[in-house]
Amino acid sequence: MTPDHVILAGQFGSPYSLKMRAVLRYRRIPFRWVLRDSKWDTIPDVPVRIIPVIVLPEGADDAARVMVDSSPQIMRLEDVYKGRSIVPPEPAVAFIDALIEDFADEWLTKPMYHYRWAYEADIDKAGKLLPLSSDLQMGAEEAARSYDFITNRQIGRRPLVGSTEANQSIIEDSYKRVLDTLSTSFDRGDFLLGDRPGRGDFGLYGQLSQLAGWDPTPMSIASERAPKVVNWVHRLDDLSWLEVPGEADATNGWSGTGDLGSVGDLLVEIGRTYAPFMVANAQALQAGSGEVVCEIDGQEYRQGAFKYQGKCLGWLREGYEALSQADRISVDGILSGTGCEQLFA
Ligand SMILES: N[C@@H](CCC(=O)N[C@@H](CS)C(=O)NCC(=O)O)C(=O)O
Structure with a gap:
């Protein structure tokens, strides 16, 4: 299944998962929250099994569509989505x-x-x-x-x-x-x-x-x-x-x-x-x-x-x-x- 929106797989007790959910909400980037390791979790494999995982939509231009680690995820989202940036211009x-x-x-x-x-x-x-x-x-x-x-x-x-x-x-x-x-x-x-x-x-x-x-x-x-x-x-x-x-x-x-x-x-x-x-x-x-x-x-x-x-x-x-x-x-x-x-x- 190819998502036309970002998928964020995380859990409620995970600080980095909620960090990324807050970023996506503030930036008004369409996304679907998936409870990691639940029956709804069908996201692709990641090399290091940590949360959160972000899956970018198809067409987001390269192999690294499935990512872990919140800071690189934030910067990747800055590249792909414009407006309501969380990086100061100065x-x-x-x-x-x-x-x-x-x-x-x-x-x-x-x-x-x-x-x-x-x-x-x-x-x-x-x-x-x-x-x-x-x-x-x-x-x-x-x-x-x-x-x-x-x-x-x-x-x-x-x-x-x-x-x-x-x-x-x-x-x-x-x-x-x-x-x-x-x-x-x-x-x-x-x-x-x-x-x-x-x-x-x-x-x-x-x-x-x-x-x-x-x-x-x-x-x-x-x-x-x-x-x-x-x-x-x-x-x-x-x-x-x-x-x-x-x-x-x-x-x-x-x-x-x-x-x-x-x-x-x-x-x-x-x-x-x-x-x-x-x-x-x-x-x-x-x-x-x-x-x-x-x-x-x-x-x-x-x-x-x-x-x-x-x-x-x-x-x-x-x-x-x-x-x-x-x-x-x-x-x-x-x-x-x-x-x-x-x-x-
Ligand atoms: N540097 C990562 C840290 C992510 C991380 O450490 N996630 C923890 C939970 S909050 C995890 O998945 N740990 C794996 C485990 O406990 O097995 C980030 O910025 O997102």
Whole structure:
């Protein structure tokens, strides 16, 4: 069957799936959501079995019609579909946006995974709910088997993303600071980089859809500490209603490079956590060492080296190198004093 629209195969408990669903809705790209691994899932095979999967319509010009990994999916959709872009036209602003997106995808996912698989109530909810996406008619015995399978597997994977007792306060404190800095941003405006959402907004939304909207422990922290963030998450889920000016419009809705004050604190958080981690991870990969050890917030942080995150930093560095000299000077000015400089040193 050849779809004449995009297919997005994902699940409700998957931050990256909801991120991509929000992007498609906001961009008004016709798509069909398919519950991955359910009886309705007949999408073609993918080389790496992760979610979400995007299947582009026939005629979308090459072999890579079936894709995983949300950031490349976003950029592919930008190529194929015009209008309501989520990439700011000014290269320096677009660069900062891409950095925020990567922070959300590669760092904020640590609190997301950690809270879900470290706390009793969260484990229990996830163990009961996640398996039902594949089969609502699942019987009690199979549900119990699936509960054991998924909770054991996911808890066993905690160290892979750094969710250990030793790292616990680093990860949890970072989540709380993200809630605080976003609350302050929403005192001033609706989105991070102007009057319209960018890649960074959607990256944050993906992880926060779970943290602030699904998993009991981080959800209660969010409603206590950051009600504006909870409301923002509800908004981001479907922004198809939001009218935005066209790209060619001089008042296109995006902040300029001189006007990024509202993300200053977030960049400091990125420089405090994600930056030392990503740099140490790249060094560990290069040295062929299995372990990342770095200092975050004056404490030692350890986890296994992660190949995909090495690639992510490589892409960011390529983006940095590709900036014109004038744009690089603007980016350097924005990042100066945030701790993010070390990513491109
Ligand atoms: N970098 C990917 C990450 C996607 C990902 O890690 N998906 C997870 C679930 S949210 C997954 O499918 N894991 C496979 C598994 O748990 O077996 C993206 O940006 O979409």
